[in-house]
Amino acid sequence: MISEVALQRIVGLRFSVIYFPLWYVDCSHEGGREFVLLDAVGQSPVQAIPDGDPILNKLRGNDTRKSFQFSELRFLPFRCPNCGWAFPFRPLSILHFCPTCRHLFREKEGEWAELTYSVIPSGEDPPPKNPLWVPFWRCRTRLESSGERMETMADLHRLAPPPRVVDPNRESRKPIYFYIPAVKFRNPQTIHNLGSRLTFVQPDLNLGSFEDGSHPLTAGGSLAVEDAQDLGLIILGALIPQANRKARAWMQECRVELQDPQLLYFPFSRVDLFWKEMITGISFQHNALSEDLPEPQR
């Protein structure tokens, strides 16, 4: 038990314990005595041990006699529970988008759980051919430091100057949204850059859905919302100018609460070596994604 917890801490992942049956065999023969562990499924020897007593004592001990519950090892078919087509396999993805029926799923306690998402229309007419849809988390954000709370865009502009002329009255009614890619990139810096640039722009967005019958090309969702929410302070740090010492001191003690996560797919079009977002212009190099993209379906 102790070693399992230590390992979990090192790797940062939760492992499952799998119970596997072994035979303990005490062999006496003319040449002497030996102890062997046999694989009880394949019947092949696993290991010979010089001294069987430690294992035998454990087996005879009271702890072993206590009843306990085995959890069942189950395999979840890697296909869309809605339409039955296989999900595109991307080793790092935790959000699985079905390009056939356009439903999105995540594994939860051994079952597929459906997630809701929205799509940001490209605004171009006719719509672009084969855009890449990249998922972002958008979270309602509250900042708190030295007893002072900030939760509207007007509040945030006191710390970080707005990118354009704004109407303060309107801004005082607008919540602060932080954006973080739901995708891992080869260089983690790309996640911070895209997140802070989109957060800085605070785009006014119309939320839509994918067209019926379309087979959208999506980047795999590989950054969980829990991990994204840990990046709040980094995004805030990127918004506040280095020269603003007062704001930076305020930020040192700041608690960043990211709430009500929504998953939004943004359209990116290929421009030379880059994928460029079609509304805000934020971009990343085409080979920056951690996972290869599948061939687009036409």
Ligand SMILES: [Zn+2]
């Ligand atoms: Zn499906």
